[in-house]
Amino acid sequence: MKLNRSVQVTQLVSLLIAAVLIVLVILPTGQSPVTVIGTMIDGAFGSWDLVARALTTLAPVLLCAAGLAFTFSSGLYNLGVEGQVLAGAIATTALVRALFPDGGQAAVSPALIMALGIVAGMLGGLLWGLLAGLLHVYGRISEIFAGLGLNFVAQGLAIFLIFGPWKRAGVASMSGTALFDESVWLPVLGITELSPVALVLAGVALIVALIVLRNTYFGLRLRAVGHSLRSSFILGIPATQHLLSAFAICGAFAGLAGATQALAIFHRLIPGISSNLGYLGLLVAMLANYNPIWLLPIAAFFSVLNIGALKLPSELKVESSLAGVIQGLLVLAVLLSRGVSKRAK
Amino acid sequence: MRLEFRNIHKTFGQVHANNDVSFVVEAGTIHGLLGENGAGKSTLVKMLTGFISRDSGEILFDDKPVLIRTPVDGIRQGVGMLHQDPLDFPALTVLENFRAMAGGRWYTAADLRKLAAEFNFDLDPEEQAGNLTVGERQQIELLRLLALGVRTLVLDEPTTGISAHQKDQLFAAMRTLAGQGKSVIFVSHKLEDVEEVCDYATVMRRGGVVGSLPVAKGDDTLAARLVDMMFGRELALPSKPLTTTPTPALVLEDVVLEDERLSIHVPKFIAPCGEVIGLAGLEGSGQRLFILACAGVQAPSRGQIHLRAVNLTHKPYAAYQDAGVCYVPADRMREGLVPGLTIQEHVALRDGSGEFFLNTTAMQQGAERAIAEYKIRGTPTSFVERLSGGNQQRTQLALMPPDLKLILMEHPTRGLDIDSTIWIWKLLIDRCAQGATIMFASSDLDEIVQYSDRVLVFSGGQVSEPISTQGLTADRLGEMIGGKF
Ligand SMILES: Nc1ncnc2c1ncn2[C@@H]1O[C@H](COP(=O)(O)OP(=O)(O)OP(=O)(O)O)[C@@H](O)[C@H]1O
Ligand SMILES: [Mg+2]
Numbered sequence: 001m002k003l004n005r006s007v008q009v010t011q012l013v014s015l016l017i018a019a020v021l022i023v024l025v026i027l028p029t030g031q032s033p034v035t036v037i038g039t040m041i042d043g044a045f046g047s048w049d050l051v052a053r054a055l056t057t058l059a060p061v062l063l064c065a066a067g068l069a070f071t072f073s074s075g076l077y078n079l080g081v082e083g084q085v086l087a088g089a090i091a092t093t094a095l096v097r098a099l100f101p102d103g104g105q106a107a108v109s110p111a112l113i114m115a116l117g118i119v120a121g122m123l124g125g126l127l128w129g130l131l132a133g134l135l136h137v138y139g140r141i142s143e144i145f146a147g148l149g150l151n152f153v154a155q156g157l158a159i160f161l162i163f164g165p166w167k168r169a170g171v172a173s174m175s176g177t178a179l180f181d182e183s184v185w186l187p188v189l190g191i192t193e194l195s196p197v198a199l200v201l202a203g204v205a206l207i208v209a210l211i212v213l214r215n216t217y218f219g220l221r222l223r224a225v226g227h228s229l230r231s232s233f234i235l236g237i238p239a240t241q242h243l244l245s246a247f248a249i250c251g252a253f254a255g256l257a258g259a260t261q262a263l264a265i266f267h268r269l270i271p272g273i274s275s276n277l278g279y280l281g282l283l284v285a286m287l288a289n290y291n292p293i294w295l296l297p298i299a300a301f302f303s304v305l306n307i308g309a310l311k312l313p314s315e316l317k318v319e320s321s322l323a324g325v326i327q328g329l330l331v332l333a334v335l336l337s338r339g340v341s342k343r344a345k
Numbered sequence: 346m347r348l349e350f351r352n353i354h355k356t357f358g359q360v361h362a363n364n365d366v367s368f369v370v371e372a373g374t375i376h377g378l379l380g381e382n383g384a385g386k387s388t389l390v391k392m393l394t395g396f397i398s399r400d401s402g403e404i405l406f407d408d409k410p411v412l413i414r415t416p417v418d419g420i421r422q423g424v425g426m427l428h429q430d431p432l433d434f435p436a437l438t439v440l441e442n443f444r445a446m447a448g449g450r451w452y453t454a455a456d457l458r459k460l461a462a463e464f465n466f467d468l469d470p471e472e473q474a475g476n477l478t479v480g481e482r483q484q485i486e487l488l489r490l491l492a493l494g495v496r497t498l499v500l501d502e503p504t505t506g507i508s509a510h511q512k513d514q515l516f517a518a519m520r521t522l523a524g525q526g527k528s529v530i531f532v533s534h535k536l537e538d539v540e541e542v543c544d545y546a547t548v549m550r551r552g553g554v555v556g557s558l559p560v561a562k563g564d565d566t567l568a569a570r571l572v573d574m575m576f577g578r579e580l581a582l583p584s585k586p587l588t589t590t591p592t593p594a595l596v597l598e599d600v601v602l603e604d605e606r607l608s609i610h611v612p613k614f615i616a617p618c619g620e621v622i623g624l625a626g627l628e629g630s631g632q633r634l635f636i637l638a639c640a641g642v643q644a645p646s647r648g649q650i651h652l653r654a655v656n657l658t659h660k661p662y663a664a665y666q667d668a669g670v671c672y673v674p675a676d677r678m679r680e681g682l683v684p685g686l687t688i689q690e691h692v693a694l695r696d697g698s699g700e701f702f703l704n705t706t707a708m709q710q711g712a713e714r715a716i717a718e719y720k721i722r723g724t725p726t727s728f729v730e731r732l733s734g735g736n737q738q739r740t741q742l743a744l745m746p747p748d749l750k751l752i753l754m755e756h757p758t759r760g761l762d763i764d765s766t767i768w769i770w771k772l773l774i775d776r777c778a779q780g781a782t783i784m785f786a787s788s789d790l791d792e793i794v795q796y797s798d799r800v801l802v803f804s805g806g807q808v809s810e811p812i813s814t815q816g817l818t819a820d821r822l823g824e825m826i827g828g829k830f
Contacts, residue, residue, distance in 0.1 A: 216701055216702055217701065224686060227684055230680050231679065
C-alpha cells in the first residue's frame with residue numbers, strides 16, 4: 001500500500017520521539033545507550049542457545065497474537081487471552097494427570113498422551129474464550145471486563161488445583177503440581193527449552209490466521225462485524241455467531257500456547273505458567289492492526305527484546321525490566337502516530 | 346464577506362476531485378453550488394472550512410489570501426459549516442449543549458431564547474438534545490456558528506430530513522444573514538430550493554466549474570439551463586405506470602409499534618404486490634418503527650406480520666431476508682454499508698455463498714458490474730467511506746439482491762442528483778412491475794406524491810388509513826402531516 005507522505009512523516013517523528021525517550025530512560029542507569037543496546041543484541045543473538053531462547057518465547061507469543069488477530073478483526077479487545085493460556089495449561093495438566101497418574105502407570109503410549117494433551121489444551125482455551133464471548137454477547141458485559149474477570153477466575157482455579165486436588169505429595173506450594181513423567185515431556189532441541197512442536201504450531205497458527213482473515217468469506221464477515229456491527233447485521237451477517245467464533249478461535253490458539261508451556265517448558269502446572277505471554281501477544285496484535293503480515297516481525301522483535309534484556313543485570317548491572325519500558329515506549333509511539341494520522345484524515 | 350476561489354486543485358489518488366475551480370461569492374449573497382454526484386462540491390467546501398487541505402490554488406476573503414488548516418482555524422477566520430447531523434451530547438439539554446460548543450462566554454437560557462427569536466426558531470433551552478428532530482439540531486448548530494462570529498456560512502445539503510416548516514425557517518434565516526452582509530454557500534441537488542433562496546448559482550461537473558449565473562425569481566428557463574449545465578442534456582420525469590396487482594403481499598394485523606416515546610397501533614393493513622407505498626410524516630413520527638417492524642429488524646410489541654401468505658410473526662431477521670424482504674437504511678455509513686470495506690468486499694458479503702475461500706475474480710467482476718450498472722464513481726477496491734454521498738447511496742442500492750418481494754427504504758434518493766433520482770426510480774418501478782412491493786419513507790413530499798400509489802401519514806402518534814395519491818398534492822399532504830387528516 002502506498003502511504004501518504006504526511007503519514008510517513010508522523011510515523012518517523014513518533015519513532016524518533018520514542019528513541020529519544022528510550023535514551024532518556026537508559027541514561028540514569030549510568031551506561032551508554034549504545035552499550036545497553038549492544039548488550040541486548042548480544043544477549044539475544046550471541047549464541048545459538050540464546051537464539052533458541054528467543055524462539056522459545058516467540059512460539060507462544062505468536063500463538064496468542066495469531067488468535068488475537070481474529071478477535072481484533074471482529075472489533076474485540078480480548079483481554080482474557082492471558083486466562084485462556086492458563087485454561088489451556090490447566091486442561092493439558094488435567095489430561096496428563098488422568099492418563100498418567102502421579103507415581104502410577106501410563107494408560108496409553110506417551111506420544112498419544114502428549115498429542116491428547118495438546119488437544120485438551122486447545123479445547124480448554126477454546127471453552128474459556130467462548131465463556132468470555134457468551135458473557136459479552138448474552139450478558140452484555142464489555143469483553144474487556146469479561147476477559148479480565150475470567151483471568152482472575154482462571155488464576156484462582158489454578159491455585160486451588162495446585163493447593164487442593166493436585167497438590168504434590170507431602171507439600172503444596174506455589175511452585176506448582178508434581179512434575180509430569182519425563183516420557184511425556186515434549187522434546188526440545190539440545191539443552192534449550194525450544195520445542196520444535198511449539199514452533200511448528202505457532203507457524204501453522206500464523207498461516208491459518210493469515211489465510212482465513214484475508215482470503216475467506218468467514219474472515220471477510222469477521223472484518224465486517226468488526227468495522228460495523230449494525231451494518232453487518234442489516235446486511236444479513238449473523239453477527240453473534242461470528243463474535244463467538246472469534247472468541248473461540250482466539251481461545252483455542254491461546255490454549256495451545258498454554259499446552260506447550262506445560263508440556264515443553266514447565267512440565268507441570270504453575271500459577272504463573274503464562275507469565276504475561278498473553279499480554280505480550282496482545283501488544284503484538286494491537287501493533288499489527290488488522291494486518292496479520294506484521295504479526296511475525298513484531299512478535300520476533302519483542303521476543304528478542306525480552307531475551308536480550310536478560311543479559312543486562314549480569315553484564316551491566318542494569319535491571320532487565322528496562323526491556324519492558326522500551327517495549328512500552330515503542331508501543332505508545334506507534335499507537336500515537338496512528339492516532340495522529342487518523343485525526344489528520 | 347466577499348469570498349473568492351482561485352484555481353483550486355485537489356486530487357485523491359487518481360481522482361481529480363477539484364480541477365482548477367475558480368469563482369466568486371459576493372458579500373451579502375446566497376450562492377447555490379450544484380452538480381452531479383461526485384462533482385466535487387463537498388470537497389470544495391471542506392477545503393474552505395478547513396476539514397481537508399488543498400493541493401494548490403488560493404482562497405481569498407475580501408481579496409486577502411487566507412490559509413485555513415483546521416475547522417477551528419476556519420471558525421476563527423469567520424467560516425463555518427452547518428453539518429447535517431451535528432455532533433452533540435444527547436443526554437444534555439439544548440442550553441448545556443450550546444454552552445459546551447459555543448464557548449467564549451457563559452450563555453443563559455434567556456440569551457439562547459433571544460438568539461433563537463431573531464430567526465423565529467422555537468427552541469426550548471431545557472429540552473434534552475436527544476429528543477430533538479434533525480431540523481431542530483440544525484437550528485442549534487446554526488445559532489452556535491453565528492454566536493462564534495461566522496461571516497461565511499456553508500450548508501451542504503441541509504434540507505434533507507427536515508420538515509417543510511423547518512425548511513422555510515432555515516431559508517428565512519439564510520436571507521436574514523445575507524441581509525447582514527454575510528455570504529452563504531448552499532450546496533443542494535434540489536433546483537426548487539436553489540430557485541427559491543439563491544441569488545447566484547455555480548454548477549460543477551467532474552471536478553471543474555461549468556459556469557455561474559444569477560438566479561432571477563420567476564425565470565422559467567432557469568431550471569432547464571441548470572440541468573443542461575449539470576448533465577449536458579434534458580431530463581424527463583418518469584411517469585409511474587400502475588403496477589399494483591390484486592394479490593396481497595404484506596399483511597399486518599393488530600400491530601403495535603413502540604419505542605420510548607411512541608406507541609402506534611395499526612389495526613389492519615394490506616399492501617398488494619407491485620404497489621408503492623409512501624410513508625409521510627415529520628422525522629421521528631413512527632415511519633422508522635413501521636419500516637423496522639416490516640423488515641424484521643425490530644419486532645413489534647404485538648400483532649401478526651404475513652408476507653405472501655408466509656407467517657413471519659416473531660421470526661428472526663434472517664427469516665425475513667429469506668422471504669425476500671430487503672431493508673435499505675437512511676444512515677448509509679452506520680447501518681447500510683460497512684466503512685473500512687471496499688465495494689467488491691460488499692459484493693462478496695452479499696453473494697457470500699457456501700464457499701470457504703473468497704473468489705476474488707468473481708468479487709471483482711460482480712463489483713465491476715454493479716459499478717457499471719449503477720454508474721458508481723469508484724473502483725472495485727474503493728473503500729465505501731471514501732465515495733461521495735450520492736455514490737454511497739448508489740452502492741447501497743446496487744447491493745439489493747434480485748427477486749425481492751418487499752423493499753423497505755428510508756430516504757431512497759437522499760443525496761442523489763436529479764438524474765440519478767429519476768434513474769433509481771425507474772429501476773424501482775421495474776422491480777414493482779416484477780411484483781415487488783415497495784414502502785419508503787421520505788421527507789420529500791414531492792417524491793412521495795410523484796411515485797407512490799398510496800400514502801400512509803404518520804402524525805401525532807397515529808397512522809392514517811392508506812390514502813390514494815390520485816389527485817393528492819404535496820401541499821395537501823403537508824397539511825395532513827401537520828395533523829389535519
Ligand atoms: N477522502 C477521499 N478519498 C478518496 N476519494 C475521495 C475522498 N473524498 C472524495 N473523494 C472523491 O472525490 C470526488 C468528489 O467527491 P465529493 O464528495 O466532493 O462529491 P460531491 O460533489 O459532494 O458529490 P455528492 O453530490 O454525491 O455528495 C468523488 O469521486 C469521490 O469519490
Ligand atoms: Mg457531497
